[in-house]
Structure formats: C-alpha cells, structure tokens
Amino acid sequence: MATSIQNISLSGKKKQVSNKEMTFWERLYLVAIIKGLLITIKHFFRKKATIHYPEQVREFSPVYRGKHTLKRDEQGRENCTACGLCALTCPAEAITMKAAERKKGEEHLYREEKYAEIYEINMLRCIFCGLCEEACPKDAIYLTISKELVPAQYDREDFIYGKDKLVMPLEVAMANTQKLN
Ligand code: SF4
Numbered sequence: 001m002a003t004s005i006q007n008i009s010l011s012g013k014k015k016q017v018s019n020k021e022m023t024f025w026e027r028l029y030l031v032a033i034i035k036g037l038l039i040t041i042k043h044f045f046r047k048k049a050t051i052h053y054p055e056q057v058r059e060f061s062p063v064y065r066g067k068h069t070l071k072r073d074e075q076g077r078e079n080c081t082a083c084g085l086c087a088l089t090c091p092a093e094a095i096t097m098k099a100a101e102r103k104k105g106e107e108h109l110y111r112e113e114k115y116a117e118i119y120e121i122n123m124l125r126c127i128f129c130g131l132c133e134e135a136c137p138k139d140a141i142y143l144t145i146s147k148e149l150v151p152a153q154y155d156r157e158d159f160i161y162g163k164d165k166l167v168m169p170l171e172v173a174m175a176n177t178q179k180l181n
C-alpha cells in the first residue's frame with residue numbers, strides 16, 4: 001500500500017503542520033506569549049536539576065572512583081616500572097611518561113630496575129574509564145575511592161598531573177602496611 005508523503009512524520013509528532021490562515025487571536029500572539037510564560041513559571045517552581053558547584057557538591061555513589069594514585073609497595077617503593085601499557089590502553093591518550101634506569105642505592109625508592117622518571121596524566125583528557133588500572137601488570141595505578149574531584153583551574157597546564165600529585169604519599173603507604181600487619 002502506497003504511503004502519502006504528507007502522512008510521514010519524521011519527528012514522530014502527530015500534529016500536522018497546516019497552512020491555514022491565522023485567526024485574529026493567533027495574529028495577536030498574546031495567547032501564545034501567555035502560554036509560553038506559564039510554561040516558564042511552571043518550571044520556576046520545579047526542583048532544579050542543576051547545582052551551584054563548587055559551593056554545592058552532589059552526593060557521590062559509595063563506589064565512586066576518582067583521581068588516580070600511583071601506588072607504593074609495602075616497603076614504600078614505587079610500583080610503576082614505566083612499561084607504558086597504561087598509556088597504550090588509554091582511549092583518551094591522556095598518559096605520558098619517561099622511563100629511567102634505577103641506579104645503585106635507589107633500591108629503596110623503586111621496586112623494579114626501571115621506573116617512571118616522569119609520569120603525567122592530562123586530566124582534561126581523562127574520562128575516568130579505569131582502563132589504565134585494568135591494563136597495569138604491576139598493580140601500580142588505581143582510581144581512588146574518594147570524594148576528591150579534579151579541582152577547577154584557570155590554566156590548562158595545571159590540569160597536567162605529575163608524580164608530585166599522583167604518587168601515594170609515603171606515610172599513607174606505611175600506614176597501609178601497618179594495618180596489614
Ligand atoms: S582513566 Fe581512562 S582515560 Fe583516564 S587515564 Fe586512565 S585509561 Fe586514560
């Protein structure tokens with residue numbers, strides 16, 4: 001059965017557009033303006049979908065995983081061996097690093113012979129998918145269960161987080177070890 005082109009509704013709306021002449025009231029536009037104002041007033045008293053961030057913060061899910069941490073082992077040494085798998089896996093290409101060889105006497109700082117001299121995450125690119133954590137064979141990076149968000153900044157450079165912001169503080173690593181013992 002042939003379908004008339006006029007009966008096809010691309011938007012899914014039932015109301016057909018017509019070219020009939022406007023009535024006196026329609027030409028006044030007053031009714032349409034009042035209708036529009038009533039819709040605005042109705043929304044004015046509804047519960048707002050937006051919040052005044054950063055003064056107000058939404059309630060986080062108990063399983064929310066936020067900012068990354070580069071983990072230390074139970075002796076306080078950095079786990080990351082700069083293998084680059086996290087950077088390779090990252091869909092947003094947010095991770096960059098520079099590997100370095102561990103020198104004699106640095107065994108207490110880095111767990112493996114190779115470590116990340118520079119490790120950076122561009123937080124403007126990151127989509128917090130957690131794939132870097134999944135890819136890491138050394139249990140070195142994870143997204144923290146915390147209510148900490150990446151704070152707003154004025155400069156783009158301030159969103160590039162280096163090891164100073166990412167590596168777990170030594171005292172936290174030591175406290176974790178004590179808890180396990
Ligand atoms: S959480 Fe996802 S997007 Fe962010 S750095 Fe890791 S892999 Fe990349």
Ligand code: SF4
Nearest residue numbers: 080081083084086136
């Ligand atoms: S965080 Fe893990 S995956 Fe990424 S470079 Fe370090 S060891 Fe490799």
